[in-house]
Amino acid sequence: MPMTTHNKTLRAGHELPVNAYLAGITDTVPLILAAIPFGILYGALGYSQGVPVWAILAMSLLVFAGASQFIAVGLLASHTHPAVIALTVLVVNLRHMLYAASLMPEAARLSQRWRLPLAFWLTDETYATVSTHLRHYRDTGNLRWYWLGSGSAMYINWVACTALGAWLSRDVPDLTHWGLEVALVVAFVGMVVPAIKQFSHLCCAVTAGGVILLTYDWPHNTGLLVTSLVAIGVGIGTEMLSKKTAPLNGATHHE
Amino acid sequence: MNDLTLLLLILAMMAVTFVPRYLPFALAHRFQLPPLLQRTLGYVPVAVLTAIVVQTTLVRDQQIHTDWQNPTLWAAVVAGLMAWRGVSLLLTVCGGMLVYGVLRWLF
Structure with a gap:
């Protein structure tokens, strides 16, 4: 079930x-x-x-x-x-x-x-x-x-x-x-x-998917780290920009 | 590489794996993360897991493979649709692996 x-x-x-x-x-x-x-x-x-x-x-x-x-x-x-x-x-x-x-x-x-x-x-x-x-x-x-x-x-x-x-x-x-x-x-x-519950999560995921395709051949998997940081930045950036509009759900569990 | 070097390497790997996992916990009671940083860290799972998924699905032998005969891509798409429709994680995993198995057999 x-x-x-x-x-x-x-x-x-x-x-x-x-x-x-x-x-x-x-x-x-x-x-x-x-x-x-x-x-x-x-x-x-x-x-x-x-x-x-x-x-x-x-x-x-x-x-x-x-x-x-x-x-x-x-x-x-x-x-x-x-x-x-x-x-x-x-x-x-x-x-x-x-x-x-x-x-x-x-x-x-x-x-x-x-x-x-x-x-x-x-x-x-x-x-x-x-x-x-x-x-x-x-x-x-x-x-x-x-x-x-x-x-x-x-x-x-x-x-x-x-x-x-x-x-x-x-x-x-x-x-x-x-x-x-x-x-x-x-x-x-x-x-x-x-885990994709609001627009900013979607932006974060799309960014992660896009940036990793540009950085996957960086040495020692540094591309993964850079991609993660950029995507996290885009996510929180979008959230702050769209704060005026009501979110679909709580962004994190820490509220 | 001789066995002693290999053992030392494994111990070094243990250290560089454990320290990043433990360091934030070791400091956890000393200070609290500011709320903005906590919200920022809420994006970690989506960012990291998506990057790993896209990399594993589309990159093989240092090249991007987006052709329709990439069975991993179809498995990921089906799993994504199932998860989006609210199917449980267990069934999503089984469904994705089934799609992959069938396509590997077909292609």
């Missing part, structure tokens, strides 16, 4: 940490599903590029950042200097700082003990899930459990699929040509479209 807003309202009413934790997992299931082929693809790619299996797994366990791991494996295969690889990964990951910054009001209510794992598990998917949740509900104290559920489920799934991919690609060498990355595309589309 499709997950309706009504259903979510009922589930969000749970007061117990365990219910929030399970809701976090449930709401992340579509993205977990999409991460399965992506994780398999990463494991298979690493294996086919001759990266040792322990290193493929160690990256998933310790780094836990899909896009960065793909790029690192590609750079390893082309014998890039380790310092350049680390720098590239840093640039690719700067978007996570934007994610974390937008969740600062929620993080401020958490102890440092909580902030560490939740930061480690702050992926595109968990950020999208948590920020969508916050568009609909206020944090009544159990957001940390919801977030933990989303993050831990993504993590376990990612590590398992990585191992599966490395293992499968011994017998299925052309696994990397199956186009498994489409799963990521449809999942992100499914997250973005409902």
Whole structure:
């Protein structure tokens, strides 16, 4: 049955940490599903590029950042200097700082003990899930459990699929040509479209799509970062210009 | 690259991944972001995810592919329409992947 807003309202009413934790997992299931082929693809790619299996797994366990791991494996295969690889990964990951910054009001209510794992598990998917949740509900104290559920489920799934991919690609060498990355595309589309609620969001999305096509060939994925900043600027700029006209909905969850 | 260098690289990757994720949280109780910056950061998911989607869909081997035989493009379009019509994320993901599978088989 499709997950309706009504259903979510009922589930969000749970007061117990365990219910929030399970809701976090449930709401992340579509993205977990999409991460399965992506994780398999990463494991298979690493294996086919001759990266040792322990290193493929160690990256998933310790780094836990899909896009960065793909790029690192590609750079390893082309014998890039380790310092350049680390720098590239840093640039690719700067978007996570934007994610974390937008969740600062929620993080401020958490102890440092909580902030560490939740930061480690702050992926595109968990950020999208948590920020969508916050568009609909206020944090009544159990957001940390919801977030933990989303993050831990993504993590376990990612590590398992990585191992599966490395293992499968011994017998299925052309696994990397199956186009498994489409799963990521449809999942992100499914997250973005409902987030476009007012004209300024639409301007932001159109700008992001246009600018990335001009900057995609910039070195070390800097195009993604520049594109994001320009699109964010266009979004907030449009919002401020059209402030006089009534918005369709609240712009953010922080009001 | 020997195993020790590789291990050190992975640890360095761990550091440069974790620090951007954690730094804003570490400072979260010291100061509050001004409301305008908070509203600005509300555009982060739309901006970043759209850019990733467009890049992954249209760019392959450092070239832009907009031909109609790009199955990822059709999968993204169908997923977009489903999501716009209010179909759940789970069904959207399944529908998009199904379209992709069928087109890969056809083309």
